[in-house]
Amino acid sequence: MPRSKMTRHQLKEQDEITTSIQTVTEALIAKKRELTIGLVVILVLVLGIVGWRYFSSRRNSAAQAQLAQAIAIYNDTINIKTDKERYEKTIAEAQKTYDQYRSLPAGSIALYYIGLSQEGLGDSTKAIQSLQEAAQNGDPTIKAVAQFALSGIYKKQGDNQKAIDLYKQMYDSGGFSKSAVAYELAKAYEANNQLDQAKEFYQKVVTEYPDSPFRPGADEALKRLGVTAPPPKPS
Numbered sequence: 001m002p003r004s005k006m007t008r009h010q011l012k013e014q015d016e017i018t019t020s021i022q023t024v025t026e027a028l029i030a031k032k033r034e035l036t037i038g039l040v041v042i043l044v045l046v047l048g049i050v051g052w053r054y055f056s057s058r059r060n061s062a063a064q065a066q067l068a069q070a071i072a073i074y075n076d077t078i079n080i081k082t083d084k085e086r087y088e089k090t091i092a093e094a095q096k097t098y099d100q101y102r103s104l105p106a107g108s109i110a111l112y113y114i115g116l117s118q119e120g121l122g123d124s125t126k127a128i129q130s131l132q133e134a135a136q137n138g139d140p141t142i143k144a145v146a147q148f149a150l151s152g153i154y155k156k157q158g159d160n161q162k163a164i165d166l167y168k169q170m171y172d173s174g175g176f177s178k179s180a181v182a183y184e185l186a187k188a189y190e191a192n193n194q195l196d197q198a199k200e201f202y203q204k205v206v207t208e209y210p211d212s213p214f215r216p217g218a219d220e221a222l223k224r225l226g227v228t229a230p231p232p233k234p235s
Contacts, residue, residue, distance in 0.1 A: 063097060063106035070094035074113055087117035108138030112146050124153055144175035151184065160192035179209035183218055190221065199227055 115130030186201035
């Protein structure tokens, strides 16, 4: 049977259908390519995150293990015969941790122990620098312990106003044990002959932190300063 000849209208419709199918097919192919690329990108990102977490976890573990050695040396008063040797060995070991992992919390803690050891060796200037850097770069917990140690050095040097300013900042921020800071702040005020402020903070230890290990010292200080205990409240 002879093939019937298509009209101009039918040819136009067929051409439009063919063109549409081709367009859709090309779009699907392009979409598939985009989807494949997108999935690859997502996969690379996921693998990157997992890999980084694994690397970060191993790096943190290594930093903590190395830091633990420095802390063990600092606390070893039995096998290490002199404080001088103990402090020198602590600095050497903690410096390794700081040099390799200064961007991690372990690095800041290592610097804190370096500062304590430098102060133990009598080098207050270097100790202050180390503790200031540990406080500046560490997380809030490390910052607090470094500032507490730094305040103690200021007080030991007789720079009571610097100690007071730093203790007051710590007391207001609440980053460290408030009873410890209040007690040391009271002592710094007393050493600076600011007796009213000293009484205020000794009293805070007694009334606000009655179970604190600093309570007996605060009680004695208040007696020394002529403050009598308030009468007990009637039951």
